[in-house]
Amino acid sequence: MEPRIEQLQPTARTHLEEMPGRPRARGLGWRILFFLLLVGCTVLFLLPFAWLVSASLKLRSQVFDFRWIPDPVQWINYVKVWDAAPLFAWLKNSLIVGALGAVAVTLSSSLVAFGFAYFRFRGRDTLFALVLATMMLPGAATMIPVYLIWSKLGFVNTLVPLWAGNLFGSAFYIFLLRQFYLTLPRDLFNAARIDGANYFQMWLRVAFPLTRTAMIVVFIFEFKALWTNLMKPLIYLFNDQLFTMPRGIKTLLDRFGKGGEMQWEIVLAATVILTVPLVVIFFFGQRYFIEGISASGVKQ
Numbered sequence: 001m002e003p004r005i006e007q008l009q010p011t012a013r014t015h016l017e018e019m020p021g022r023p024r025a026r027g028l029g030w031r032i033l034f035f036l037l038l039v040g041c042t043v044l045f046l047l048p049f050a051w052l053v054s055a056s057l058k059l060r061s062q063v064f065d066f067r068w069i070p071d072p073v074q075w076i077n078y079v080k081v082w083d084a085a086p087l088f089a090w091l092k093n094s095l096i097v098g099a100l101g102a103v104a105v106t107l108s109s110s111l112v113a114f115g116f117a118y119f120r121f122r123g124r125d126t127l128f129a130l131v132l133a134t135m136m137l138p139g140a141a142t143m144i145p146v147y148l149i150w151s152k153l154g155f156v157n158t159l160v161p162l163w164a165g166n167l168f169g170s171a172f173y174i175f176l177l178r179q180f181y182l183t184l185p186r187d188l189f190n191a192a193r194i195d196g197a198n199y200f201q202m203w204l205r206v207a208f209p210l211t212r213t214a215m216i217v218v219f220i221f222e223f224k225a226l227w228t229n230l231m232k233p234l235i236y237l238f239n240d241q242l243f244t245m246p247r248g249i250k251t252l253l254d255r256f257g258k259g260g261e262m263q264w265e266i267v268l269a270a271t272v273i274l275t276v277p278l279v280v281i282f283f284f285g286q287r288y289f290i291e292g293i294s295a296s297g298v299k300q
Contacts, residue, residue, distance in 0.1 A: 101163030
């Protein structure tokens with residue numbers, strides 16, 4: 001029997017090699033289509049930013065024309081921005097608010113989420129549902145009461161109201177981090193308890209390192225939200241040296257935009273400066289960001 005099988009094997013291999021390659025060609029066609037779709041979406045999303053950079057480098061009379069490549073390139077527009085406004089102070093204020101607020105909400109939300117994930121007590125689910133229900137409350141409904149609180153505390157016209165509220169956590173981030181903590185084996189925490197760790201040490205030494213990607217996702221989300229937030233600086237800040245970048249660009253828009261001196265190239269250059277730090281942060285944190293988003297949908 002063995003010689004006969006050996007004789008049939010080349011025939012079967014030849015038959016397989018002669019079969020039409022339709023499935024392989026169809027798979028290749030779908031890959032090409034998917035690749036072209038990705039390229040098209042990428043170009044579509046990059047067009048506004050590309051136009052912004054191009055317009056910021058043009059002459060005042062050429063800002064709204066249809067040429068993508070400035071001729072001549074006006075790097076002087078970025079020098080004019082620094083001369084027209086205290087841009088360094090605005091960048092520093094935005095960095096302070098973004099960093100403090102992102103760190104505060106990441107740590108506070110993580111502690112609350114760990115409590116909801118680890119402890120089992122009566123009414124836990126009801127209490128967690130109440131926390132999630134706060135997401136349904138519009139910010140406009142609490143704007144005036146919160147302002148009165150900060151005014152009584154004497155923090156109006158300071159940077160404190162822009163980030164200190166994050167010390168009390170965020171319902172969305174609590175929900176997100178709780179989903180990560182629920183995927184961690186409970187035996188890890190039981191072993192830590194046997195070794196003498198208290199609850200805070202269990203969070204710091206066990207839960208925190210294992211959910212690093214989730215922490216980075218929360219940090220990036222909140223930093224972006226604070227970096228681009230305009231409403232709170234409009235409400236609490238009156239001194240131009242305390243302005244954040246969005247509040248400062250609003251001032252530049254009033255001065256150089258429509259109804260002002262019509263120097264749109266200065267406004268657009270400031271907008272590029274506002275956008276670049278976010279691009280850099282996402283570039284360095286994209287691996288953790290993508291891992292965190294992917295892991296949030298995986299249930300172990």
